[in-house]
Amino acid sequence: MNGEKFEGWREDITRQALSAQSLTDLQSVRHHWLGRRGKITEAMKELAKLSLDDRRLVGKELNFLREHATDLLNRCEKNMALQEESRQLEAESYDMTLPGIWPGTGLLHPITRTRRLIEDVFLRMGFSLEYGPEIEDEWYNFEALNIPANHPARDMQDSFFIDLPGMVMRTHTSPVQIRAMQRYGGTLPVRILAPGRAFRRDDDATHVPMFFQVEALVIDRGISLADLKGTLSTMAHELLGDDVNTRFRPSYFPFTEPSMEMDVTCASCRGEGCRVCKGTGWVEILGSGMVHPQVLRNGGYDPETVSGFAFGMGIERVAMRIFGIDDLRLLYQNDMEFLSQFGSYTGRPGL
Numbered sequence: 001m002n003g004e005k006f007e008g009w010r011e012d013i014t015r016q017a018l019s020a021q022s023l024t025d026l027q028s029v030r031h032h033w034l035g036r037r038g039k040i041t042e043a044m045k046e047l048a049k050l051s052l053d054d055r056r057l058v059g060k061e062l063n064f065l066r067e068h069a070t071d072l073l074n075r076c077e078k079n080m081a082l083q084e085e086s087r088q089l090e091a092e093s094y095d096m097t098l099p100g101i102w103p104g105t106g107l108l109h110p111i112t113r114t115r116r117l118i119e120d121v122f123l124r125m126g127f128s129l130e131y132g133p134e135i136e137d138e139w140y141n142f143e144a145l146n147i148p149a150n151h152p153a154r155d156m157q158d159s160f161f162i163d164l165p166g167m168v169m170r171t172h173t174s175p176v177q178i179r180a181m182q183r184y185g186g187t188l189p190v191r192i193l194a195p196g197r198a199f200r201r202d203d204d205a206t207h208v209p210m211f212f213q214v215e216a217l218v219i220d221r222g223i224s225l226a227d228l229k230g231t232l233s234t235m236a237h238e239l240l241g242d243d244v245n246t247r248f249r250p251s252y253f254p255f256t257e258p259s260m261e262m263d264v265t266c267a268s269c270r271g272e273g274c275r276v277c278k279g280t281g282w283v284e285i286l287g288s289g290m291v292h293p294q295v296l297r298n299g300g301y302d303p304e305t306v307s308g309f310a311f312g313m314g315i316e317r318v319a320m321r322i323f324g325i326d327d328l329r330l331l332y333q334n335d336m337e338f339l340s341q342f343g344s345y346t347g348r349p350g351l
């Protein structure tokens with residue numbers, strides 16, 4: 001009778017141990033059979049009530065059963081522990097052979113790259129860099145440059161005036177001419193390049209209220225228009241390539257006399273005439289001229305003994321030209337998708 005019962009127990013234990021899904025399951029199987037109130041444990045306590053013969057027989061059976069249960073459960077637990085460990089390792093594993101994730105290293109903005117390229121051209125020609133404040137004294141921005149109050153030329157400038165009396169967001173980089181002359185204190189030669197921001201109150205497809213200019217000023221004995229033209233043509237070829245043509249047109253600026261603007265062949269049509277150049281084949285890129293005698297005087301130089309030239313150029317226009325960008329506003333929308341196109345190193349110094 002007992003034999004059959006224990007045979008059933010043995011099957012139960014085996015089935016339960018083998019079907020357990022986790023260490024916790026195995027623990028409750030162990031508890032059910034071998035715990036302090038477990039079935040085998042209880043049955044062993046009952047042995048005392050049996051006759052000597054029965055006790056020996058049943059005791060032996062129970063011992064086998066307990067050994068079987070202990071042994072099986074031990075093995076199952078070991079197995080389960082290994083399984084659980086490898087399952088966990090699997091979940092935590094990562095492929096060490098995958099390439100790493102590069103942090104974005106960033107790129108220089110096309111305007112910065114263009115500015116550096118221009119600087120590089122002029123540093124090689126013996127110029128040095130000069131800087132001035134963006135919030136400028138009206139005297140430096142206008143009066144010293146021959147633009148008196150009420151002079152119609154002030155209308156060309158669309159100034160941003162600010163809450164500081166007598167101050168203005170500089171409308172061009174030309175005030176740096178005066179500051180440089182003062183700093184050079186009458187010594188020769190003056191040969192400076194002044195890149196920086198300028199501010200004007202207009203905003204459309206070809207103008208933004210904050211833009212970049214680069215100003216150049218040269219003063220020495222015997223500087224002539226030929227020096228200006230030579231410098232500008234050299235710059236145009238260095239920046240835009242040997243095949244670009246330049247043309248000079250008479251113009252007007254209060255601080256230069258004579259004044260001229262330089263055009264370069266249109267990049268879109270190569271001079272044939274198209275929408276970009278309004279059919280002329282030419283695109284204007286800068287204003288320039290021989291420094292007005294009064295401006296020299298304002299800077300502390302004597303126009304009887306020295307002369308000079310100056311020019312001011314918009315950096316955005318040059319950047320658009322170099323990188324083939326057709327809308328000025330694209331440079332200021334900070335669209336990384338767009339800007340990252342201009343990240344490759346071109347092999348040119350500063351770019």
Ligand code: PHE
Nearest residue numbers: 172174253287288310311312
């Ligand atoms: N300052 C002028 C402008 O912003 C450009 C210029 C600079 C013209 C120097 C002549 C000489 O339009």
